[in-house]
Each structure stands twice: as structure tokens, then as C-alpha cells.
Amino acid sequence: xxxxxxxxxxxxxxSRYISAARTVFWRHMHFVFKRPALLLPAMIFxxxxxxxxxxxxxxxxNVPGFDYYxxxxxxxxxxxLQSAAFxxxxxxxxxxxxxxxxxxxxxxxxxxxxxxxxxGYGAAALIRALMVWAIVFGIALxxxxxxxxxxxxxxxxxxxxxxxxxxxxxxxxxxxxRFRTMQAAPAMQIPMFMIxxxxxVYVPRDLIEGWVATATKYNPFTAIVESGRSxxxxxxxxxxxxxxxxxxxxxxxxxxxxxxxxxAEAALA
Amino acid sequence: MEAAALYANSPxxxxxxxxxxxxxxxTARQPIMIxxxxxxxxxxxxxxxxxxxxxxxxxxxxTDSYLTFALAFPFIQGSIFATNTAGTNLAxxxxxxxxxxxxxxxxxxxxxxAGQLAGVLMVAIVQAITYLLxxxxxxxxxxxxxxxxxxxxxxxxxxxxxxxxxxxxxxLRSGSGEAVQGLFPLMFVLLFLSSASLPRDLIQQDWxxxxxxxxxxxxxxxxxxxxxxxxxxxEALALGFIVAISFFVVSMIAASFAMRGRLERT
Numbered sequence: 001x002x003x004x005x006x007x008x009x010x011x012x013x014x015s016r017y018i019s020a021a022r023t024v025f026w027r028h029m030h031f032v033f034k035r036p037a038l039l040l041p042a043m044i045f046x047x048x049x050x051x052x053x054x055x056x057x058x059x060x061x062n063v064p065g066f067d068y069y070x071x072x073x074x075x076x077x078x079x080x081l082q083s084a085a086f087x088x089x090x091x092x093x094x095x096x097x098x099x100x101x102x103x104x105x106x107x108x109x110x111x112x113x114x115x116x117x118x119x120g121y122g123a124a125a126l127i128r129a130l131m132v133w134a135i136v137f138g139i140a141l142x143x144x145x146x147x148x149x150x151x152x153x154x155x156x157x158x159x160x161x162x163x164x165x166x167x168x169x170x171x172x173x174x175x176x177x178r179f180r181t182m183q184a185a186p187a188m189q190i191p192m193f194m195i196x197x198x199x200x201v202y203v204p205r206d207l208i209e210g211w212v213a214t215a216t217k218y219n220p221f222t223a224i225v226e227s228g229r230s231x232x233x234x235x236x237x238x239x240x241x242x243x244x245x246x247x248x249x250x251x252x253x254x255x256x257x258x259x260x261x262x263x264a265e266a267a268l269a
Numbered sequence: 270m271e272a273a274a275l276y277a278n279s280p281x282x283x284x285x286x287x288x289x290x291x292x293x294x295x296t297a298r299q300p301i302m303i304x305x306x307x308x309x310x311x312x313x314x315x316x317x318x319x320x321x322x323x324x325x326x327x328x329x330x331x332t333d334s335y336l337t338f339a340l341a342f343p344f345i346q347g348s349i350f351a352t353n354t355a356g357t358n359l360a361x362x363x364x365x366x367x368x369x370x371x372x373x374x375x376x377x378x379x380x381x382x383a384g385q386l387a388g389v390l391m392v393a394i395v396q397a398i399t400y401l402l403x404x405x406x407x408x409x410x411x412x413x414x415x416x417x418x419x420x421x422x423x424x425x426x427x428x429x430x431x432x433x434x435x436x437x438x439x440x441l442r443s444g445s446g447e448a449v450q451g452l453f454p455l456m457f458v459l460l461f462l463s464s465a466s467l468p469r470d471l472i473q474q475d476w477x478x479x480x481x482x483x484x485x486x487x488x489x490x491x492x493x494x495x496x497x498x499x500x501x502x503x504e505a506l507a508l509g510f511i512v513a514i515s516f517f518v519v520s521m522i523a524a525s526f527a528m529r530g531r532l533e534r535t
Contacts, residue, residue: 041454048454052461055477059467063323197316203323210319 013112017119020111024120025127028094032128042090042128046083046136050075054145057202065207069233072145077157077228080133081221082196084161087129088168089188091121095173096182104180105268114265118173118257125169126162133161149234156239157231160224163246168192170253177260180267199225220245284376288384295358296388303392306350307399310343314400317342317466318407327471332410332498340404341494342465344421345486347396348428349456351389356436356449359385363444363531378528382521386433393429397422404497412500420506421496427513428489432456434520441527463487488512 032039054075061071068074095118098104107117141147147154175188198215199222200208208216216222227242296303318336325333332338362368371381401411401421411417439449463486464472472478481487492509495502 044454048458048461051477052458055474056461056466056472056481057321057324058473058477059327059471060321060324061473062328063326066323197313197320200320201316202320207323208320209322212316212319 016112017116020107020113020116021120021123024107024117025123028091028121028124029127031094032124039128039131042083042087043132043135045086046079046132047139049082050079050136050140053079053202054140060203063203063207066203068204068229069148070146072140072143073147073232074229076136076140076145077232078199078201078225079136080157080161081164081225081228083132083136084129084165085168085192085196087132088125088165088170089172089192091125091128091169092172092176092188093182093185094124095121095176096179096184099176099180099264100182104264108265108268114261115258118177118261121173122166122169126165129161129165133158147232149232153231153234153236156236157228160228160231160242160246163243163250164224167246167250167253170250170257174253174256174260177257177264180264195219195221201225220249284380285383288376288380289387292358292385292388293391296354296392303395306347306354306392307396310346310396310400311403313346314339314343314404321466324467327467329468329471331468334408334410336404336407337409337497338494339466340400340409340497341490342460343400344397344425344493345428345460345465345490347400348393348425348432349453349460351393351429351433352436352439352456353449353453354392354436355385355389355433356438356440356452357446358388359437359440360444360446360449363440364446368531372532378525378532382434382437382524382528385437386430389429389433389436390426393426393433394422396429397425409497411497413496414500417496417501421493424489424492424496424506424509424513427510427517428493431513431516431520434517434524438520438524438527441524441531444531459484459486463490465490485512485516 054072057075058071060066061068061074095104098107104117108114111117149157171192172188175184178184179187198212198219200216205213205216205222205226223238223242223245227236227238230237231239314336317339321339322335324330325335325338330338359368362371401418405411413420436449436452439452440446443449462477462480463484464481465486469478469481469487469491472481488505488508489512492505492512495505495509499505
């Protein structure tokens with residue numbers, strides 16, 4: 001007799017959660033389309049990095065020991081994963097700005113479960129990232145990038161990028177719910193930049209020397225980038241390790257974001 | 270003697286001196302304006318010197334040390350920060366009303382421009398000394414020898430003055446710190462679409478090679494690099510100085526016009 005009301009209650013809670021997340025998501029997407037300046041940096045930076053790295057450094061493919069099939073594809077994979085990470089971080093700017101303007105406080109007061117507010121931002125981060133990837137991928141193909149991987153390999157690469165995007169978003173959400181101001185933006189960007197740039201960016205790991213060679217060994221992003229490149233080349237390598245690293249980072253960031261949310265709730269109470 | 274004394278006490282010199290001192294003190298009091306301009310270029314240098322060391326194995330690469338090759342990069346990157354420093358400071362003066370108050374005094378526009386650049390040039394000197402010392406300590410070569418040091422500093426000074434003057438122009442035109450900050454990515458595009466990472470003749474993509482050849486930043490970076498890699502390369506140095514000084518002159522003229530326009534508006 002009590003089972004039915006419990007199910008109804010759960011359904012109602014789920015519906016309210018989705019409704020709150022959808023509101024935040026639509027609000028953000030509305031802003032993005034109304035003010036393209038918000039989306040442009042997220043779109044221009046990956047394109048610019050792709051142009052600068054694939055165009056300016058293509059001579060590196062002549063270095064003895066460089067055995068990847070196409071330097072454009074080599075750099076595209078990095079830029080895709082980099083834009084996934086920065087796409088997650090860029091949404092942190094919006095969270096910070098909404099804290100500054102007081103919107104987040106009102107959203108928190110209105111939402112039954114406040115994690116729904118973050119879920120809305122997360123969904124917006126993902127949709128924005130997918131839009132950016134579609135454009136970067138189109139331009140890369142138009143400018144001569146060769147794809148050696150199969151459709152299934154590419155789907156694997158996109159899923160890897162999605163997990164990276166979600167993990168980066170959770171990191172940004174954790175930082176912004178702690179600092180609750182846009183001025184904390186460098187605290188989000190700098191660690192992300194350090195992790196990305198100490199992965200094998202320009203050449204395969206075997207060709208890197210010095211302290212970056214040591215850093216790449218311990219950087220979890222190395223497995224993600226290397227596996228992404230292997231999927232692009234149609235020669236999957238350490239894919240499970242890469243997904244384990246990405247999901248592992250994501251799981252840590254879930255805890256980080258949840259704790260940040262608790263702190264924000266306590267501060268706004 | 271009399272002429273010299275007159276010049277020393279001329280209004281423009283006195284005004285510029287006071288404003289220059291204010292600019293230097295103001296910059297020195299804001300570590301946030303100095304520290305990132307020192308640390309960030311050195312961090313990128315550390316990454317690139319290690320991550321791109323394999324580039325020295327490309328046939329025709331001019332040196333066996335990528336650190337030596339890449340050391341020109343922070344000099345130019347640091348100079349690009351001058352755009353932000355000069356433009357943001359001036360925009361802040363406009364936004365908080367200091368600029369309007371100055372207009373009530375008999376101050377000349379040229380004094381304001383010269384004075385505002387002083388803080389930027391102070392940072393440029395600190396940057397040049399830091400980058401050179403860190404680079405040499407990390408094992409970079411400096412082929413031009415001891416006499417190359419003043420040339421390097423003069424070049425660095427000229428490049429920073431050019432970018433600083435450009436920042437003043439944007440600050441005066443827009444009157445907004447945000448607009449000046451928005452220029453930073455554009456400046457970075459100029460830096461990356463140059464011969465900063467590889468010599469122009471080793472860039473394989475034709476479009477990129479053309480972009481790097483058109484891009485004036487390539488010539489200033491090649492001038493700075495020549496002192497580290499080649500020693501004394503007259504052509505590279507002449508081109509570097511011509512580009513830097515021309516950029517400075519054009520930017521100052523543009524800033525003067527922008528200043529006149531703003532004075533008329535307010």
C-alpha cells in the first residue's frame with residue numbers, strides 16, 4: 001500500500017530535479033545565443049591552437065622516431081581533448097559571474113536539490129563542447145586532416161572527450177562553489193593549463209626530454225591523449241586505461257564538486 | 270648651459286617626469302601586474318624547451334639547444350603583456366576620473382603618453398634581465414657575447430615601448446579596461462602565427478609560412494633570437510629594430526590622435 005506513494009514521490013523528485021536543471025541549462029544557452037561573445041572564446045581558442053600547432057609545428061613530423069601517420073590528426077586529437085577540458089572550465093566563468101550577480105543564490109533557494117543547478121550548468125558545458133567539436137572537426141577535415149580510425153574508433157574518442165569535459169566541469173564547479181566569485185577564474189585555469197601542457201603535446205612521449213618527460217609519466221592526461229591519438233589512428237591502445245584515468249578523475253571531481261556545493265550552501269544559508 | 274637648464278625645466282619634461290614616477294610607483298605597487306608577466310613566459314619556456322627539444326633534430330635547425338632557440342619567445346611574450354599593462358592603467362585612469370582631473374591642469378597630452386609608458390618600460394627592463402639570467406642559468410647560449418647584452422636590452426625596450434604605445438592607443442580609444450584585456454588573445458594569435466616555434470624555412474605548411482612572413486612579430490622575434498643563436502646578424506637586427514621602432518612611432522601617432530579625440534569629447 002505504501003509502495004505507490006513512494007514511487008510517486010520519487011518520480012516527483014526526479015521531475016523537479018530535471019525541471020531545475022533544465023531551467024539553468026536553458027537560461028545559459030539563451031545567454032550564449034544572445035551574446036555570442038560568451039561562446040566565441042571557447043570556439044576560437046581550439047581553432048587557433050589547432051592552426052598554430054598543426055600548421056606551425058608540422059615540421060616535427062620529420063624528426064627521427066616520429067611515427068604517427070599525420071601531424072594534423074596528431075594535433076587535432078590533443079586540441080579536441082584540450083577543448084573538452086577548457087569547455088568544462090569556461091562554464092565555471094558563468095557560475096562565478098552568477099554568484100557575483102546573486103543569481104545563483106536565488107537559484108539555490110528555488111531548487112529542491114541544489115545539485116540540479118550544477119547539473120544544468122554541466123549540461124550546458126557539454127552541449128557547448130559538442131558545438132565546438134563539430135566546428136573544429138569540420139575545419140580540420142577541410143584543411144586536409146586524414147582520419148585513419150573507423151567510425152567506432154571516433155565514437156570512442158568522442159566518449160573519451162565527453163568524460164574529460166564532465167570531469168573538467170566538475171572541477172570548475174568545485175572551485176567556483178568554494179570561491180563564489182569570477183575573480184577566482186585563474187585558480188581554475190592555471191591547474192588545468194599545467195595538466196594539459198605537461199602531457200605529450202607536440203611530439204610522442206619517447207621524443208620528449210627533460211622534466212616534461214618525467215611529468216608526462218605521472219600525468220593522468222598522458223594516457224587519455226595517447227589513447228585518443230591511437231583511436232584517431234585506428235590502432236586502439238590502452239583505451240581502458242584512458243577511460244579508467246578519465247573516470248577516475250571524474251569520480252574525484254564529483255567528490256570535490258559535492259563538497260564545494262555543501263560549502264556554498266552553508267555560506268548562502 | 271642655459272639651453273640645457275631651460276630644457277630640463279621645460280613643462281613637458283617636468284610633467285612627464287611626475288607622471289612617469291606615478292606610473293612606475295603604481296606598477297611597482299601592483300605585483301599582479303609584474304609577477305604573471307615574469308612567471309607565465311618562463312613557465313611556457315620551460316615546457317617548450319623540454320617538449321620541443323626534438324625539433325633540434327630536424328635537418329637545418331640552426332642550433333642544438335631548443336632552449337637557446339626558444340629564449341626569444343618570453344622576451345616577445347613579456348612585451349605583449351606591456352600592451353595590457355599600459356592600456357589597462359590608462360583605461361582605469363579614464364574610468365575613475367583621474368584623466369578628467371588632469372585635464373583641468375595645464376598638462377600636455379604628450380606628457381601623459383610619455384609618463385604612462387614609464388611604468389611599462391620599467392617592467393620591460395625587469396623582464397629582460399630576468400629572462401636573460403634565467404635562460405643563461407638554465408644552459409642557454411648567448412652567441413653575441415657581452416656586447417650583445419645592451420643590444421638585446423635596447424631591442425627589448427623598443428619592442429615593449431611599441432606594444433605599450435599600442436596599449437595606450439586602445440586604452441584611450443575604448444576607455445575600458447575590459448576592451449584592453451580583450452586584445453590579449455589577439456596579440457597571442459600574432460605571437461603564435463609567427464616563426465616563434467620553428468625557423469620560417471622549416472615550417473612545412475605553406476599558408477603558415479606565408480602568415481609568419483607577413484607577420485611583423487616574426488622579425489622582432491628573429492632579431493632577438495639572432496643574438497642568442499647566430500651572434501651578430503646585421504640583417505635580422507636591422508629588421509627587428511625597424512619593425513619595433515616603426516610600430517612604436519605608428520602607435521604613438523595613433524595614441525596622440527586618440528588622446529586629442531578624448532580631450533575634445535570630455
